[in-house]
Amino acid sequence: MMHGAEPAAAMSxxxxxxxxRLSTQFHGWLLLLPAAVLLVTFTHYPTVATIIDSFxxxxxxxxAAVFVGADNYQAMLGDPVFWRALANNIVYAASVIPLTIxxxxxxxxxxxxxxxxxxxxxxxxxxxxxxxxxxxxNIWQFFYAPGYGLLDxxxxxxxxxxxxxxxxxxxxxxxxxxxxxxxxAGFFMIFYLAALQQLSPQLAEAASIEGAGRWYCFRRVTFPxxxxxxxxxxxxxxxxxxxxxxxxxxxTQGGPDNTTALLLFYIYEVGFKFWDTAYAATLTxxxxxxxxxxxxxxxxxxxxxxxxx
Amino acid sequence: xxxxxxxxxxxxxLETAGAWLLALIWILPLAYALWAAIHPSAYSAxxxxxxxxxxxxxxxxxxxxxxxxxxxxxxxxxxxxxxxxLVLCTLAAYAFARFTFAGRDIAFILVLLxxxxxxxxxxxxxxxTMSAFGIVDTIPxxxxxxxxxxxxxxxxxxxxxxxxxxxxxAARVEGAGPLTVLLKVYVPLAKPVYIAYGLVSVSYHWNNxxxxxxxxxxxxxxxxxxxxxxxxxxDQGIDWSVITAATLMTSAPLLFAFLLFQRQFVQSFMRAxxx
Numbered sequence: 001m002m003h004g005a006e007p008a009a010a011m012s013x014x015x016x017x018x019x020x021r022l023s024t025q026f027h028g029w030l031l032l033l034p035a036a037v038l039l040v041t042f043t044h045y046p047t048v049a050t051i052i053d054s055f056x057x058x059x060x061x062x063x064a065a066v067f068v069g070a071d072n073y074q075a076m077l078g079d080p081v082f083w084r085a086l087a088n089n090i091v092y093a094a095s096v097i098p099l100t101i102x103x104x105x106x107x108x109x110x111x112x113x114x115x116x117x118x119x120x121x122x123x124x125x126x127x128x129x130x131x132x133x134x135x136x137x138n139i140w141q142f143f144y145a146p147g148y149g150l151l152d153x154x155x156x157x158x159x160x161x162x163x164x165x166x167x168x169x170x171x172x173x174x175x176x177x178x179x180x181x182x183x184x185a186g187f188f189m190i191f192y193l194a195a196l197q198q199l200s201p202q203l204a205e206a207a208s209i210e211g212a213g214r215w216y217c218f219r220r221v222t223f224p225x226x227x228x229x230x231x232x233x234x235x236x237x238x239x240x241x242x243x244x245x246x247x248x249x250x251x252t253q254g255g256p257d258n259t260t261a262l263l264l265f266y267i268y269e270v271g272f273k274f275w276d277t278a279y280a281a282t283l284t285x286x287x288x289x290x291x292x293x294x295x296x297x298x299x300x301x302x303x304x305x306x307x308x309x
Numbered sequence: 310x311x312x313x314x315x316x317x318x319x320x321x322x323l324e325t326a327g328a329w330l331l332a333l334i335w336i337l338p339l340a341y342a343l344w345a346a347i348h349p350s351a352y353s354a355x356x357x358x359x360x361x362x363x364x365x366x367x368x369x370x371x372x373x374x375x376x377x378x379x380x381x382x383x384x385x386x387x388x389x390x391x392x393x394x395l396v397l398c399t400l401a402a403y404a405f406a407r408f409t410f411a412g413r414d415i416a417f418i419l420v421l422l423x424x425x426x427x428x429x430x431x432x433x434x435x436x437x438t439m440s441a442f443g444i445v446d447t448i449p450x451x452x453x454x455x456x457x458x459x460x461x462x463x464x465x466x467x468x469x470x471x472x473x474x475x476x477x478x479a480a481r482v483e484g485a486g487p488l489t490v491l492l493k494v495y496v497p498l499a500k501p502v503y504i505a506y507g508l509v510s511v512s513y514h515w516n517n518x519x520x521x522x523x524x525x526x527x528x529x530x531x532x533x534x535x536x537x538x539x540x541x542x543x544d545q546g547i548d549w550s551v552i553t554a555a556t557l558m559t560s561a562p563l564l565f566a567f568l569l570f571q572r573q574f575v576q577s578f579m580r581a582x583x584x
Contacts, residue, residue, distance in 0.1 A: 027487055028408030032416060035401035038457035043423045046434030053434070103331070110328040117329065123568075124332040126575060127339060130567045132516035134534045135556040138541050139338040142345075142549050148354040150341065182335065194579035214320075243429045246518040250538060264430060264519075271433040272523055280433045287430055295425040 047288065053281035065278065072282040082283065084258045085266040088173060092262060093241035096180045100237055101230065103185040108192030109218075125186040133183060137250035140179050141166070144251075166252055169259045176260055179247050184240060188233045195229040196222075231298075238294050242287060263287050345553040353549040366554035370540075373551065375528050376558065379536035386448050386521075386532050387514045393456040394510055395503065401457070402465030403491050407477065420459050428454035432523055439524055446530050451521045455514065461506055468502045469495050505577035515563050533559040 054072050056065040076082050111122045128136065143150040144165035152162045165171050199222070207217040223230075245265045248254060254261035254269065261269070264287065271280030345353040346367065352360040370376070404410070405417055428435060435454050436445070444450045472495065480490045496503075518534040525531045531539075537559045541552045557564075567574050 024408050025410040028404045028410030028413065031400040031404035031408065031487075035397040035420075035457040035462060036416070038397065038453065039420060039423060039459070041438065042428055042435055042454040042457075043426060043431070044419065046431040046438065047422075047426055049434045049437075050431065107328075107331070110324070115325055115328055117332075121328055121332045122575070123571065124336040126571075127336065127564075127567070130512055130563050130574070131339070131560050132518070132534050132537075132563075134516070134518045134538055135560050136338055138537075138552055138556050139342050142341070142354075142553075143338070145354075150337075150354075153354070182338075186335065190575060190579050193575075239425065239427070243427060246534075249519070249522070250542070267430075268432065268519065268523070271436070277433055277437070284430065284433055288426060291425045291430070295422070 050281045050284045050288065053278055054285050056278055058276050058278040068278075072278055075279065076282050076286075081258050081261065081266060085261045085263050086286070088258075088260065089242065089262045092173065092177060092180070093238065095177045096184075096241050097234065097237045099177075099181045100184050100188060101233055103181065104188035104233065105192050105226070105230075107185060107189040108196055109222075111189065112193055112196045125189055127186065128183045129187040129190075133244065133246040134250055136183065137179065137247040140175075140182075140247070141251050144175050167256055169256050172252055172256060172260045176247055176251065179251070180241070180244070183247075184237065188237065191229050191233055192226065195226050199225055231301075235294060235298050239291065242290060263290075342553040342557050345550050346557050348550065350548055350550040353553075366550045367558060370551045370555035370558060374536060374540040374555070376533075376536065376555070378528055379531055379533045379559075382448060382530060382536075383515060383532040383534075386451055387511050389448065390452040390455055390514050391507055391510050393452070394458050394461050395507075397457050398461030398465050398506075399491070399496065401462045402469055403487075403495065405462065405466045406469035420462055423457075423459035424463070429519060432520060435520075436523055445524060446526050448530055450524050451530070451532065452514075454520070458510070461510070464502060464506055465499065468499045472498055504573070508574060508577040512563055 053065070055067060055069060057068045057071075059065040107121075107125045111118060111125065115121065146152060146164040146167070147162040149165070151165060152160075156162070163171070165175050203221055203225075204217055207221050212220070242262075242264060245262055245268065248260055248262060248265045249268075252260040254265050263283065267280050267283045267287065270276050270283060344356070347362055347364065348360045349363055349365070401420070405413065405420075431454070439445045439450045439453075442450075476494050476498075477490055480494050485493065516534060517532075518538070521532050522535045522538070525535060528536075537555055540555055
């Protein structure tokens with residue numbers, strides 16, 4: 001970096017008095033250049049290339065990719081696994097996101113108040129955030145193990161028979177949802193905690209003097225004031241529900257019978273197990289459309305508060 | 310009135326109990342991992358108070374896979390990514406915060422795009438790019454897509470913009486060039502943000518899994534997370550004691566750092582989240 005910038009600094013000394021604006025322009029772009037090159041190579045180019053590749057066939061051996069029009073998309077619409085993964089992902093997101101946000105908010109309110117054992121609570125809630133998903137998925141796998149796993153041992157006390165939690169089509173996705181909620185709630189708690197600490201305590205006092213109950217005060221005062229944080233957390237939770245599939249790779253591999261395959265997991269399978277890169281690109285386009293919709297939603301609805309300028 | 314106070318006290322007790330129950334569930338996986346790792350295999354699913362203690366599981370895990378190499382790889386990976394991120398994001402953030410140049414606003418929106426479309430979802434095309442560069446199965450290939458971080462650029466830009474311009478101008482009057490001003494004025498004043506960003510970045514990349522799994526295929530490049538997964542899924546069958554020992558080992562550095570610097574960690578994540 002330094003080599004490139006030193007001549008630039010020398011140049012500015014020479015060129016600055018007559019034409020300051022041009023040198024500012026030049027410096028601006030020069031400073032941005034290294035990051036811009038990497039961003040274009042690994043974010044913008046692949047985004048565009050994904051869309052282009054989705055209209056071509058997968059190159060095989062010496063046969064180059066040929067333009068196939070919308071064939072990949074037609075194949076996708078007729079692919080039951082794609083629909084399965086899409087439906088799974090929607091169920092997964094629709095469960096994980098509200099649960100995580102509600103728990104994060106409750107945790108933040110507890111930890112922010114005068115509850116007994118606050119340091120332990122905070123430590124316990126936040127710890128999952130620093131542990132690798134891959135590592136904790138291994139531990140959770142034991143919880144769900146049929147017969148001797150922790151869940152079955154606990155339920156066994158009540159006489160419930162052993163159950164193959166991850167192997168049963170009706171419970172596998174629920175198990176993964178639990179892991180995702182457990183992993184992220186403490187992370188989002190932090191943002192609520194930060195927001196709560198910035199709220200004026202007089203507000204709650206005023207509400208309680210007016211005779212408002214805690215729940216009323218939360219619903220009418222605290223929650224509306226936390227709205228910007230909720231939206232920030234919401235966006236991140238949505239992105240995470242499409243982005244994070246580590247636990248699926250460890251715990252179920254998308255099974256049984258694709259009941260836990262999420263969109264990105266299916267892309268991973270198609271792209272790196274079946275090596276059908278054109279079809280993987282087509283599936284990625286669907287994922288990108290989802291993310292673009294989130295971005296657009298954020299841009300249109302809520303970003304009045306965050307000042308980009 | 311007193312009846313109301315009693316019910317509200319009852320509510321508070323119920324709430325405390327709920328909070329504690331939740332906290333216990335939240336710590337349970339870690340507590341279990343610790344239990345299984347320090348007891349012989351026979352006790353991994355058998356919880357009795359007089360179970361003998363042992364460190365043998367750690368030794369067995371350590372010897373069963375090249376964990377020393379995986380640790381080194383992860384260390385190199387997170388260091389490389391963080392170093393590159395700090396340099397690239399600082400320069401770009403400085404450009405956005407203090408320079409007016411043609412196309413700046415569009416460039417900034419294009420940068421922010423990466424907050425939504427993260428490298429994690431562009432695995433197919435990025436793998437193709439790495440193949441074209443001939444660097445599949447190298448540590449730089451794992452790090453490259455993450456080095457120009459939109460999050461870092463955004464965070465530092467906000468910080469730089471919040472600093473008073475007078476400091477900047479004072480330094481310039483004394484003849485300092487733009488880069489000197491950046492290094493002598495902006496970077497020192499943004500130190501807490503750098504620490505916050507550093508902690509977030511290190512814990513993200515220490516824990517990252519899918520992309521490293523895809524782009525590596527040898528012992529010399531695999532980070533801990535991928536090494537752990539291969540170890541847990543192939544070598545061990547279902548010996549939970551050894552798996553949990555390995556699991557704890559791989560998370561230990563981050564976990565210890567977290568326990569020691571809990572306040573800084575929490576504050577860093579907070580700082581990184583407030584825009």
